[in-house]
Amino acid sequence: MTTPAFGGEVSEYYQRFRRGYPPEVADALAAAFAVTHDDVVLDLGCGTGQLTRVLAPRAGAVLGMDPEPAMLAQARQATTEPNVSWLLGADSDVGALLSLFGPGRFAAVTVAQALHWMDHERLFTEARPLLRPGGGLAVVTNGEPLWLQDTAWSAALREVVSSYLGTPLHRTCGTDETSQARYADALSAAGYAVDLRVVEYATTLTVEEIVGGVFSAMSPEQLPDADARPAFTERVREAVTTHGPLREHVVVRILTGTR
Structure with missing residues (x-):
């Protein structure tokens, strides 16, 4: 759906409307790699820090790393944890x-919604020397894209956004079974012991949250002009509210590779 450009206003929508992570996700990651307050965790492709902040109470220090300065600026503003x-x-x-850090310095390297932009095979290999024994790499997918879910409101949303962009929506952002299997095979090939943990939760969305989530996945060039956004929001409202309540069942998949 998008290109890997999340600057400008897109980073603001990303911070405001991207799903956060329940504490159970951080608990599962900490258990997978026996993370303690003596450990350092690297959250790669951290965006505005939704996963980074949840990890902070479980580790001694968390480093959020991202290639987009606007994302990191939003992350800094939203973060109060002193160890990030x-x-x-x-x-x-x-x-x-x-x-810079030396071998075996990290208990974990986490990659959430950004892995589909990365060379995952190279990453899995290059991250391994950074990990201490028992540490590992985790691929975390926080549910499916809003426009690809198996609900009537999601199908209606998909029609609106496809019409606006002038192209069908099919990008799964690495949440599909084929991508997950490819990541698992690549972790195994790189020498990791692979496991899968799942955390599920349910939530009810507002139209504003749905629209904000869509805008957070667009490039700055794709965003509607500011004066056109109310009309876009109304198009979404008309399309989805007939299928309400706008419930979302979120499945967080935590694919781990332990060194």
Whole structure:
């Protein structure tokens, strides 16, 4: 649906409307890699820090790393945890962290909704020396995109957004079974012991939250002009509210590879 450009107003929508993570997700990650307050965790492709902040109480320090300065600016503004730091960088920069931090420095490297933009095979290999024994890498998917869910309101939303963009919506952002299997195979090939944990929760959305979530997945060039956004919101409202209540069942898949 998008290109990997999340600057400008898109980063604001991302911070305001992207799903957060329930504490159970951080608990599962901490259990998978035996994370303690002596450990450092790297959250790669952190965006505005939704997962980074949830991890903070479980570790000694968490480093959020993202290639988009606007995302990190939003993350800093939204974060009060004193043990969180931010670093500008992409997955292609992970190998350089070895000379900066040394081998075995991280208990975990987490990658949430951004892995589909990355060279995951290279990342899995280059991250391994950074991990302490018993540590590992986690691929976290926080539910399916709003426009690809198996509900009537999601199908209606998909029609509105497809019409606006002039193209069908099919990008799964790595949440589909085929992508998950590919990631699991790549983790195994890179020498990790692979496991899967699942956390589920349910929520009810407002139209404003749905529209904000859609805008957070657009590039700045795709965003409707400011004066056109109320009309877009009304189109979404008319399409989805007949299928209310707007309930969402979110399945968080935590694919872990332990060193």
